[in-house]
Amino acid sequence: MVSATLHYYYDPLCGWCYGAAPLTAAAAAIPGMRVVLHAGAMMSGANRQPVTPQLRNYVMPHDQRIHALTGQPFGDAYFNGLLLDTSAVFDSTPPTLAILAAEALAGRGLAMLHRIQQAHYAEGRRIADADVLQALAAELGLDGVAFAAEYQRQAGEFDAHVGRSHRDMAANGLRGFPSLLLELNGKLQKLDISPWLGQPTAFAGHLQALLSGATAGELADGAFCTPQGCQ
Numbered sequence: 001m002v003s004a005t006l007h008y009y010y011d012p013l014c015g016w017c018y019g020a021a022p023l024t025a026a027a028a029a030i031p032g033m034r035v036v037l038h039a040g041a042m043m044s045g046a047n048r049q050p051v052t053p054q055l056r057n058y059v060m061p062h063d064q065r066i067h068a069l070t071g072q073p074f075g076d077a078y079f080n081g082l083l084l085d086t087s088a089v090f091d092s093t094p095p096t097l098a099i100l101a102a103e104a105l106a107g108r109g110l111a112m113l114h115r116i117q118q119a120h121y122a123e124g125r126r127i128a129d130a131d132v133l134q135a136l137a138a139e140l141g142l143d144g145v146a147f148a149a150e151y152q153r154q155a156g157e158f159d160a161h162v163g164r165s166h167r168d169m170a171a172n173g174l175r176g177f178p179s180l181l182l183e184l185n186g187k188l189q190k191l192d193i194s195p196w197l198g199q200p201t202a203f204a205g206h207l208q209a210l211l212s213g214a215t216a217g218e219l220a221d222g223a224f225c226t227p228q229g230c231q
Helices: 015-019 021-028 053-070 093-106 109-122 130-139 144-155 158-171 200-212
Strands: 004-010 033-039 179-184 187-191
Touching: 004 021, 004 158, 004 200, 015 021, 015 053, 015 109, 021 033, 021 109, 021 200, 033 093, 033 109, 033 158, 093 109, 093 130, 093 144, 093 158, 109 130, 130 144, 144 158, 179 200
Parallel strands: 004 033
Antiparallel strands: 004 179, 179 187
């Protein structure tokens, strides 16, 4: 069996990463495929944003486009709940720490990312809030005390993790989130997921073909998000 690693550069508040969630789930289900998460902290620190009418007006057209291209659900509790809650803050750090903790404890980082994305975009929950993240961890079957302790430990390593992600992205010409690098036989290939949005089964087939050496890797840039905005 061929083994490969899919390096996934993501942010939990990146709408296109949510759009790509069925693709990364399909990739993770391929025998011999390991998905490694690399957080980018798109809306951390100085890039944290309170919810404002301006933010809502900016993100809604992008989210509607993502829904049209991928079929991913955006709930009324998000559009007309969370995006109207001016006491909420969009901050990538807390949900990323939850993802890192879930991965460290049980190898469930990707599952936590997908659950956080669903909580945010479909359910309109405040994924920067500790109690929400604790509840999501419990849903995944993680021990609450262990999760809280690992979350705090990951906070001490967060800057180093993000720094590595950014250096890797720069070294490989990755411009934003989501970005994928397929590591196969010691070589990295940059993958463009744009042709596969909304087609997780076809994407899995494409990856399996790459693993068998039947096709070459894609080199184009697709839709992505950066701290400066989404395409």
